[in-house]
Amino acid sequence: xxxxxxxxxxxxxxxxxxxxxxxxxxxxxxxxxxxxxxxxxxxxxxxxxxxxxxxxxxxxxxxxxxxxxxxxxxxxxxxxxxxxxxxxxxxxxxxxxxxxxxxxxxxxxxxxxxxxxxxxxxxxxxxxxxxxxxxxxxxxxxxxxxxxxxxxxxxxxxxxxxxxxxxxxxxxxxxxxxxxxxxxxxxxxxxxxxxxxxxxxxxxxxxxxxxxxxxxxxxxxxxxxxxxxxxxxxxxxxxxxxxxxxxxxxxxxxxxxxxxxxxxxxxxxxxxxxxxxxxxxxxxxxxxx
Amino acid sequence: xxxxxxxxxxxxxxxxxxxxxxxxxxxxxxxxxxxxxxxxxxxxxxxxxxxxxxxxxxxxxxxxxxxxxxxxxxxxxxxxxxxxxxxxxxxxxxxxxxxxxxxxxxxxxxxxxxxxxxxxxxxxxxxxxxxxxxxxxxxxxxxxxxxxxxxxxxxxxxxxxxxxxxxxxxxxxxxxxxxxxxxxxxxxxxxxxxxxxxxxxxxxxxxxxxxxxxxxxxxxxxxxxxxxxxxxxxxxxxxx
Numbered sequence: 001x002x003x004x005x006x007x008x009x010x011x012x013x014x015x016x017x018x019x020x021x022x023x024x025x026x027x028x029x030x031x032x033x034x035x036x037x038x039x040x041x042x043x044x045x046x047x048x049x050x051x052x053x054x055x056x057x058x059x060x061x062x063x064x065x066x067x068x069x070x071x072x073x074x075x076x077x078x079x080x081x082x083x084x085x086x087x088x089x090x091x092x093x094x095x096x097x098x099x100x101x102x103x104x105x106x107x108x109x110x111x112x113x114x115x116x117x118x119x120x121x122x123x124x125x126x127x128x129x130x131x132x133x134x135x136x137x138x139x140x141x142x143x144x145x146x147x148x149x150x151x152x153x154x155x156x157x158x159x160x161x162x163x164x165x166x167x168x169x170x171x172x173x174x175x176x177x178x179x180x181x182x183x184x185x186x187x188x189x190x191x192x193x194x195x196x197x198x199x200x201x202x203x204x205x206x207x208x209x210x211x212x213x214x215x216x217x218x219x220x221x222x223x224x225x226x227x228x229x230x231x232x233x234x235x236x237x238x239x240x241x242x243x244x245x246x247x248x249x250x251x252x253x254x255x256x257x258x259x260x261x262x263x264x265x266x267x268x269x270x271x272x273x274x275x276x277x278x279x280x281x282x283x284x285x286x287x288x289x
Numbered sequence: 290x291x292x293x294x295x296x297x298x299x300x301x302x303x304x305x306x307x308x309x310x311x312x313x314x315x316x317x318x319x320x321x322x323x324x325x326x327x328x329x330x331x332x333x334x335x336x337x338x339x340x341x342x343x344x345x346x347x348x349x350x351x352x353x354x355x356x357x358x359x360x361x362x363x364x365x366x367x368x369x370x371x372x373x374x375x376x377x378x379x380x381x382x383x384x385x386x387x388x389x390x391x392x393x394x395x396x397x398x399x400x401x402x403x404x405x406x407x408x409x410x411x412x413x414x415x416x417x418x419x420x421x422x423x424x425x426x427x428x429x430x431x432x433x434x435x436x437x438x439x440x441x442x443x444x445x446x447x448x449x450x451x452x453x454x455x456x457x458x459x460x461x462x463x464x465x466x467x468x469x470x471x472x473x474x475x476x477x478x479x480x481x482x483x484x485x486x487x488x489x490x491x492x493x494x495x496x497x498x499x500x501x502x503x504x505x506x507x508x509x510x511x512x513x514x515x516x517x518x519x520x521x522x523x524x525x526x527x528x529x
Contacts, residue, residue: 164393164400171379171390178377181339183365183395184444 003257005136008046010253012138014229015146016211018245019204020222021229022238023197024154029236030173030193031087033094037102039196039223045205046214047109050118060120060210068202075198079191087190099225102219109216120209145207149245152200159196160238169193194228228271232280243283247274251276290353292317292478293338298347300333307333308344309502315369315447319478322493322510324486324523330501330502331482332374339371340364352446365395370445372436374452374482380425384416384435387424388442395443407442414468424460430461437468439527448472450481454488462488486514498523 035041049069052063082101086093128140147259156178172179172189180186208214208222225248233244248267255266274282291314300308307330315321325331336342338349340361349357356364392403407456411417414434415474419427424435432455440448450469454462466488473479473492483489489496496510500522506513513519 164389167390168383168394170382171387174379175365175377177341177361178373179390180361180378181341181365181371182364182391182439183397184390185360185362185394265309 001134001136004134004207005138006253006257007250008136008138009142010250012142012249013202013241013253014246014249015142015149016204016207016245017225017229017248018149018242019145019152019200019207020226021233021245022149022156023200023204024223024226025230025236025238025241026156026200027193027197028230030169031046031190032057032091033083033087033190034091034098036095036223037099037105037219038098038201038226039221040102040105040219041201042205042208043069043109043214043216043219043220044074044105044119045198045202046120046209047113047216048202049120049206049209050113053120060122060206061125064203064206067206068199071198071202071205072195074202075194075196076191078198079194080187083194101224106216106219113216115215115217116211117141117215118209119213120206122210126210141210145211148203149242152203153242156200156238165192183243206247225267228267230275231281232271234283237283240281240283244281247282291315292319292352293480294350295334295338296315296348296350298334298337298340298344298349299335300330300344303310307502308337311347311499311502311504313497313504315478315480318476318478319495320473320481320493322489322496323480323482323499324484324489324496325499325505329499331499332451334499335371335451335480335482338364338449339369362394365443365445366367366397368444368446369449370395370440370443370447371449372433372440372451372453376429376432376436378424378427378432378435378439380423382424383421384424384427384438385411385420385437387439391439391442392444395445395499403442406444410438410441413471414441415464429456430465433457433465434468437465437472441472445477447478447480450479450483452482454483454485455467466491490514 015229020042020247024035027033042087045067048203049060049063049067052066053060078219124142129137130140130143131137160169168184168189172186176186229244229248230241232247233240247270251270252263252267256263293315295311295313298308298311323331333342337344340359348355352368356367385407388407389400389403391397392407393400411420414437416434416438419431425433454465457465461486469492481489481493490510493510495508496513497507498505498513498519505522506516506519
């Protein structure tokens with residue numbers, strides 16, 4: 001029974017990793033941009049929430065009402081004002097610029113908020129639990145995160161395949177030159193994609209901040225988890241990303257069960273095994289977006 | 290005033306001059322055919338008109354406005370529709386979705402309002418049966434029809450057709466000519482680059498011959514085809 005509980009914890013943790021990864025996967029899919037600053041943007045969202053919570057006295061979950069639009073607007077401006085200029089035939093400039101952005105974000109947060117470890121308190125939600133049959137109990141908040149991850153990915157899928165905005169994302173992803181010939185302004189489309197990605201990052205950042213301690217330096221580790229989830233699941237496949245997050249979460253939970261020091265390592269090992277055995281991911285991309 | 294007018298357009302790639310001081314025009318409702326040997330600069334002219342390439346010198350005016358400095362998506366919205374020689378469908382999207390993207394972004398329609406007009410275009414381009422097929426699964430003829438349909442979805446004032454007959458069988462080519470004739474009969478202004486001269490002559494009211502980026506002749510198709518210089522340059526090459 002203890003093992004069942006461990007696996008359930010792992011699955012639920014995987015929901016958070018899937019939220020970390022979804023935005024990363026979306027912008028790679030639409031504009032082939034590998035965003036090294038993705039983890040720091042998650043941490044930025046956490047700090048924006050912290051500022052909103054302490055400034056306005058809002059509940060952390062309620063702060064999403066402000067954090068999501070703020071991050072989405074920041075994403076639009078970031079893409080339109082900076083990252084669009086790095087895109088082209090060469091993949092190096094976006095890597096270098098987002099790497100630089102990562103360092104800048106980390107240091108700006110350090111300057112403003114100091115290196116102190118922070119946590120958002122959600123009024124007992126973080127310790128509440130649900131009783132399951134068989135004497136098991138799961139945390140209410142981890143369940144909430146997992147359900148949110150499923151909902152976010154389902155909404156993203158619906159948006160991509162059923163709406164005009166989704167069609168333009170897919171068209172641009174497929175062939176940028178032809179998309180322009182069809183009257184599509186790529187710069188605007190890329191900026192919208194980054195806005196959607198950072199709206200998802202906002203959700204991920206706030207959930208992370210309620211679930212664990214954070215400080216300005218934790219971004220790169222979130223980036224690694226996000227990359228691992230995306231690659232295990234197969235690039236460009238949102239449900240695969242959820243599965244990738246779950247596999248990563250379960251591996252970490254089992255590793256931690258065996259020996260608390262092995263939690264992170266176990267996740268990395270499983271990732272490396274997948275990379276060796278199925279380099280294109282377990283659920284190889286059926287299609288680009 | 291002509292619908293499209295190019296004045297003194299030049300384009301070089303490094304030391305290779307591809308378009309040299311070219312001036313040309315297209316009148317409203319006219320069908321202009323362009324022929325010329327491979328590498329004469331025909332596709333480059335289209336790329337300069339659509340904005341895929343910037344000219345080194347000269348001007349491009351369309352529908353009464355200078356468009357030389359505009360980005361490709363703005364030129365599309367101003368009414369320039371184009372098909373590629375090698376079809377570039379959005380392969381993972383359905384045929385209908387391909388058209389919707391053109392209608393929504395090229396013509397500024399809301400999706401719901403675009404449905405009827407897209408269904409209509411599918412009908413005219415004989416793609417109705419393929420509306421829900423993935424564009425990547427189409428045959429070459431169907432892909433060429435999709436190029437045409439998607440360009441029409443943007444509600445262009447002018448269509449640029451780049452060797453749309455190339456690679457098709459004689460029968461397929463005849464089918465496509467029928468479709469193009471219908472579209473032209475509806476009032477569409479067309480510039481068509483084609484190596485298949487008889488196909489071109491069945492639609493074009495005026496013929497222009499390009500060689501080494503320069504205009505060799507321009508005028509009534511029969512007169513142009515009778516020009517000894519044209520016969521030497523064009524027939525000479527095609528007889529090889």
